[in-house]
Amino acid sequence: MNSIIEAINKGIEQSGLDRNKISIPSDIPFEPETVKSLGVDYFQVPRGRAIAFGSGLKLGNPELKIIPVVGDLMTLGGNHFVHGTRRNMELLVLCINSFVYHKVAGKSVPVVTEAFSPYSTFEEPFNFPHLGNSCGAVYTARWTALHTAELAKSIAEALHKRGMSMIEILAPGPSYYRYVTDLDSELLQFYFENSTVKNDEDPRNAAITADGKIIVGKFTDKERATFIDSYNIQHTKILGDAFTPHGSLPEKTGGGNG
């Protein structure tokens, strides 16, 4: 988690944005010191509600940049992601995928943690970039906790996108460290050996499987009217001068400099 915080920090720095205008709603607990060092506003919300809470923050004050950080493989609140992406709410969703890749019986399989799943897991993980891309995200990427420089660059790029961006981050959850203490370097070694960078890969081909390599990179980078753009366009069309647009209008059609 520390390497991800550092990547968020560097990403914000590279983006050149005002930290005071950045809010992080998250269902993953951050330490107060971490938030202080990032210089942002932080809200720890009920499990699964970071994207919905973030949508409210954004609509309450469109000047804010919102980075919902979500965990638990988006099992809780997955629908907020699907619909937030469909309506292109301007959020940068960082999805911490805590599936840990570990060799069991000579074969690499995703496990949640040994503590929670003593006999390993038999479910397939989500292909988040594909999910995000097919719902209409303007930016999708996947990196591991090993790819901190690439992750920071992605965060900086995505913060300038107008619309829903999502970056999947493969990283062990805190409970992993609690129960499995000796695999830290082994895991990073695993990420090193088993991941391959394929920018612009069709996210349909980026599924995480038990045997194949983990494909990381930036998969989607496009433009589409945001929820607030569409809200303004529709009401201006019907109400004319009786309607005052909400928030700032895009600089050019479709907007964005990412």
Next chain:
Amino acid sequence: MKADPKSVLTGVYYIDGDVAAGYGALAAGCKFVAGYPITPSTEAFEAVCHRGPKVGTVFIQMEDELGSISAILGAAWSGAKTMTITSGPGYSLMQDAIGFGAMLETPFVLLNIQRGGPSTGVPTKTGQADMMQSRWGSHGDYEVIAIAPDSPQEMFDYTVKAFNLAEKYRCPVMIMSDECVGHMTEKVVIPEAEKIDVEPRRLFTGKAADYRPFSPGPDLVPKMAKAGEGLNLYITGVVHNENGHPVADEKYKSACIRRLVDKIRINKDKIIELKEEGIDGADVIVVSYGISSRVAVKGVEMARQKGIKVGTLRLVTVWPFPDDRINELAMKTKAFVVPEINYGQVVYDVARCAHGHASVVLVPHGGAGVHNPADVADAIEFAVNQEKPMEGVHEFKTRLEKSVFEGGFKLKE
């Protein structure tokens, strides 16, 4: 502070309670509404969607009720006055985040147009069976304010008041209306903006380094902040100290939670609003709220024609409950009669406060309709004829219940 003239739709209208509540929200300065339309509350959401864009109020139809309430909490923390609108199952889905809102001391208004339950229940007809859920619905200890209007005019007036209370006490405020009042169409007068008082957000104005998000003021309510002001907010639903930082120590837990309940309990005399009529010398007092108080008027009239001295006490504010007033009246009257559209919710609080000094008679109703006023009149007559106070809560057998299952199910031998 007075309402913004731009947001007040001054005029005389013939509208239903739902629409009146929507207009009340706009007048109160509500700038963000998130909802997931559900019968019988949809007209309120529609009213906001129709008029909102012209007065600078943003709306969004979220993907579900969990999203709706989470979004209004987020918008509240970016500085907007916010509301969500729901009914029945939607209200149940919101419970988790209601506790979160209470814990973060977030001002917000929740309009619940109650329908028949449980589950899908009777979506198109009335009920008053969410009253205890409004008080205890989320896990953990907290206090809310709940208001039960009984006419479209009150739906306007008390929606404005609900926003003011939410800002003043930084707590969830529930408008616990019902399908009958929501769909009742009557004359509604919306006054000029200068006649409408609105409570501004109590924002922190000092230096960023001095801000402690949960440091209480003299009335136990802390000053609020909003995101994006450089305050480096750390806000969590975890039990926290005055800085907002998580603490697991029981002494902090007590301080954090105790204040959430005390800021309402200690200020309750300023919050509670009751409407009393004919109380002096009454042998029976009818305690009611929402649509049941409109029906009770007829029942009271019928009982008075029989020469019984009846008073009425209407709970405009249901929570916090007027313990002291009920207790005081219990010493002076013979009985309380409580008609409500459920099988006993608020009546148990009446009994708790009556302390056995007066009989407490529940006139129940299963929902999907309202009481027959004759049942209320008969319950009053029954109550006044008791020689001494009855124990506990006596359930009156209504005509409806006698006709369908002889007034109560029994085990077969």
